[in-house]
Amino acid sequence: MNDKTAIIYSSVDGQTLKICNILKDKLIQGNPNIELFSIEDFKEDVTNYDKLIIGASIRYGVHNKNIIDFINTHKIHLDSIKTAFFSVNLVARKPEKNKPNTNPYVIKFFKTIDWTPTMVEVFAGKLDYKKYSFFDRSMIQFIMWMTKGPTNINTVIEYTNWGKVKKFGIQLGNM
Numbered sequence: 001m002n003d004k005t006a007i008i009y010s011s012v013d014g015q016t017l018k019i020c021n022i023l024k025d026k027l028i029q030g031n032p033n034i035e036l037f038s039i040e041d042f043k044e045d046v047t048n049y050d051k052l053i054i055g056a057s058i059r060y061g062v063h064n065k066n067i068i069d070f071i072n073t074h075k076i077h078l079d080s081i082k083t084a085f086f087s088v089n090l091v092a093r094k095p096e097k098n099k100p101n102t103n104p105y106v107i108k109f110f111k112t113i114d115w116t117p118t119m120v121e122v123f124a125g126k127l128d129y130k131k132y133s134f135f136d137r138s139m140i141q142f143i144m145w146m147t148k149g150p151t152n153i154n155t156v157i158e159y160t161n162w163g164k165v166k167k168f169g170i171q172l173g174n175m
């Protein structure tokens with residue numbers, strides 16, 4: 001069925017957007033009726049959509065407040081349609097923390113929000129120290145040191161498992 005579908009994302013350095021583009025490419029193979037918006041640009045009437053996919057990255061332990069506000073504002077409609085949520089963070093690079101029920105940010109998120117999407121997923125993000133401000137770089141280095149990750153400022157690692165992203169895209173199509 002060609003459900004009218006929106007993918008809404010929050011991305012600061014582009015990794016969540018990159019994941020959304022792969023999901024869109026997968027979904028579009030079965031349904032051309034897919035639109036992609038950043039949370040800041042989404043001005044549509046949410047009740048026009050039959051399916052909503054929301055993706056957000058973690059910064060300093062939390063997802064973007066605009067995403068949380070959006071979910072709370074539209075909860076009644078979200079509860080009446082098919083929905084999915086995915087989180088992008090660096091802790092998910094660890095195999096023991098890369099599932100919705102083992103990733104601390106996803107667990108905490110669903111403890112603090114009154115919403116149960118149809119599907120939930122979590123993806124590891126990208127580490128690129130050179131892109132960060134001095135303050136952010138120092139903080140991420142500290143987080144990485146704490147979690148036994150790379151601390152060299154020349155490090156650029158895309159931890160995202162693209163096979164997992166594509167698989168999720170297929171599952172979203174069947175949702």
Ligand SMILES: Cc1cc2nc3c(=O)[nH]c(=O)nc-3n(C[C@H](O)[C@H](O)[C@H](O)COP(=O)(O)O)c2cc1C
Pocket residue numbers: 010011012013014015016017057058059060061062088089090091092124125126127132136140143
């Ligand atoms: C300033 C900053 C803070 C971050 N805080 C966290 C964090 O608390 N926990 C974590 O696992 N990842 C953290 N990350 C990693 C991001 O979630 C990861 O780089 C992700 O790929 C960013 O996605 P985006 O480019 O779509 O925003 C942080 C990254 C930055 C730049």
